[in-house]
Amino acid sequence: MSVKNPVETLLQWAKEKPNQGWLFQPVNGVWKKYTWAECEAQVRSMATALRNLGLPAGAAIAISGRNTAHWFLADMAIAMAGYVSVGLYPKQAPDAVKYILNHCEAKAIFIGPMPDVDEFMGCLPQGIITIAFPYPDVPKCDHNWDDLVRASEPFAGYQPPDPKQMVSLIYTSGTTGNPKGVIITGENLTFATQGLLKAMPAIGQERFFSYLPLAHAFERGAVELASIYLGGEVWFLENLDKLAEQLKEVAPTRFYGVPLVYSRIQAGVLKKMPQEKLDRLLRIPLLSSLIKKKIRKAIGLQNARYLFVGAAPMPVPLMEWFAKLGITILQGYGMTENNIYATASLPGANRLGAVGRAMPGADMRLSEEGEIQFKHPGVTLGYYKDKDKTDELFTADGWLRTGDKGRIDEDGYLYITGRVKDIFKTLKGKYVAPAPIEGALSRNTDIDQLCFVGAGLKQPIMIVTLSANGLAKPRADVEKGLIADMEAVNATLEPHEQIAKIVVAKDAWTIDNGVMTPTMKVKRNEVEKRYLPLLEKHANDYKTKVVWE
Incomplete structure (x- = not known):
């Protein structure tokens, strides 16, 4: 039996639990709830509106701005209408914005709330159609989301595309040169998301906190798509200044961060309770569990069953510091080119310093030089409009070259030892x-x-x-x-x-x-x-x- 794609799954939840909340969007500190049925209705109408713009089949449509409910809705509407979504970071360099929009030949772009919005608008190519998300501080555009939705009939007769067809382009934010457009097919997305959920199944009602950039493959798969397949809630961060406050308010069941986020959380705790005092209190048996519980609640991680760190190695002492508070942080590893589907540490199978074992169905090997390589249905077909770079990406026998060096221990745990090019x-x-x-x-x-x-x-x-x-x-x-x-x-x-x-x-x-x-x-x-x-x-x-x- 073939796996339903994200659009089909959204339509299913809208039938099965129409009045249950999916997306929770804060505006000026007030949470607005969007139910599955409301989301389906908006997606259907926006899909019709996009078709009515007369864009060529398979055209690229960009989504910009920080994480919002409408980022998800736009992504689903683009997919439903048969176009290709291209995410942009809220703080993308102007040269990168110009390059990406011209490279993918984007015909339209959704404009969301973001810093330096005037500078961003000045980077848009001539003739691109702009659609404003309905938030304060979004500049005037050719069209407004709410107006288009009101004026458009719901899209009917949705037909799932061939899973091998490109549905998205994710541009890597490489540390050198122009960003590369990673081709993502429907099969890539469903394989990676289903494998992730097999390794980390739901336990009751899942609640996600979306704050890492949605232009990145990880947030898109582990939050947007995972929430759709699990029927979970997604609560969005209003702005970075409110991260500590809103994380505490949301108290998610799954939390993902980069090492910098966890070190900032640690700094917040130590600001209120210096290390010496914390160590002293944790040594007192009767007080220890109470202190741990209080800190977990103060941070907002008391409900988190899966706590992941990725994007860069997390220092083992920082992981040990959290472990002393009863917070197990699991390190994962992946890249845009394999849909962030590679290895992960899991509850009960965690080894400090390692990035876990290969995910279900992800074949992994080391080359003679120690380069980590992968082969599975989540791996990209290559880079958009760049045959030379695509050829470099794969070995002669079709394995994805990660550019990372590593070692695998006797139990199958992978340790990253550096970048091939960083040496x-x-x-x-x-x-x-x-x-x-x-x-x-x-x-x-x-x-x-x-x-x-x-x-x-x-x-x-x-x-x-x-x-x-x-x-x-x-x-x-x-x-x-x-x-x-x-x-x-x-x-x-x-x-x-x-x-x-x-x-x-x-x-x-x-x-x-x-x-x-x-x-x-x-x-x-x-x-x-x-x-x-x-x-x-x-x-x-x-x-x-x-x-x-």
């Missing part, structure tokens, strides 16, 4: 893999972000930014901790790999200042370029162990 050579002619060394030093809670560089240097140097915890401390205390941890890490390394010194950067690394991708990955080449003069100045000073920018 650099120092002036001594020796190769260094930065990822494990960065992971080892990130035990220091005064560090927020870090990047190990060494190309063109005699000895590698670690560049770090400070966490809220580090910024609040006297400089001498921070230095003392950094030197102690650096020496402890160096004791485990080969001489050519050892950290020569730590450079403390003055400014945080953000998407806005171009040092991070929209998926919160540090752009290594950008860090090297930005701090090169500082590195050259201090490279030959072997006495100073910590340098402040």
Whole structure:
């Protein structure tokens, strides 16, 4: 029996539980509920409206703005009408916006609430049709969502397309060069989502909190599509300033984050209860379980049965810190090109430092060089309009090359040991893999972000930014901790790999200042370029162990 696609599943829930809430959208702090039946009606009418715009069959239609109920509805309407959806990040660089919309030849775009909206509107190609989502601060467009829905008859006679047909383009926010359009078929989506739900089945009514960018394959699959297949609720974050407040309010049953989100949650807890006091209270048997319960509730994670971290390695000490509070964080691994369907740690099968075992139906192997490779029905057909890059993506026998290096232990757990391309050579002619060394030093809670560089240097140097915890401390205390941890890490390394010194950067690394991708990955080449003069100045000073920018 073939698996229903997301549109068919939405129509099924609208029949089976029409009055139950699916999407919960906050506007000025007030939650608006959209039931399955209301969502179906809006999707059907918008699908008709899109057809009435006279767009060619299979045309690309973009969706922009932060996560909202209408992002989901637009995605489903595009699919129902037989078009191809293209998500854009709310904080996408102007050059990337122009490139993506021109590359996919987008004929229309949904405009949602976002920062720097005027700059974004200035990037749109001539002739593209704009449709405004019904939220405050969305600029005037050619059409308005509510007007189009009111004026259009519900779409009738929906016919599911061939599962092998392209339904979406997901542009990777690569750390170098132009974004690449990853082709996503209906089969890719259903295979990955069904496998995810097989590995992590529902337990009662599921409640999701949507705040990671929907332009990313992970949020789309693990929240939007998973919520459709599970019939779960989705509550949206209103804006980033309200993350702590609304996470507590929503208290989801599944929560996903990048390491930076979890380190910010940790910083929030330690701000209210310093580590020494927390350790003291956790040592008291009668108080310990009460304190843990209170903290979990204060964060909003008391109901979370599945807590995942992805996009970048999470420091083991940070995972251990949460574990002491009774919060098990599971690390997963995947990439847009395999629909984020690769490996995951699961409850009862979690190994710290590993990214889990292969997901159901996901064949995994290591090449002779240690590159991690995959083969399964969730893997993309390739990059849109780019045969050369597509050819590079696959091995001669059709396996997806991830570009990541790893090792697999005797129980099948995968450990990421670095990027094939991130390995650099120092002036001594020796190769260094930065990822494990960065992971080892990130035990220091005064560090927020870090990047190990060494190309063109005699000895590698670690560049770090400070966490809220580090910024609040006297400089001498921070230095003392950094030197102690650096020496402890160096004791485990080969001489050519050892950290020569730590450079403390003055400014945080953000998407806005171009040092991070929209998926919160540090752009290594950008860090090297930005701090090169500082590195050259201090490279030959072997006495100073910590340098402040």
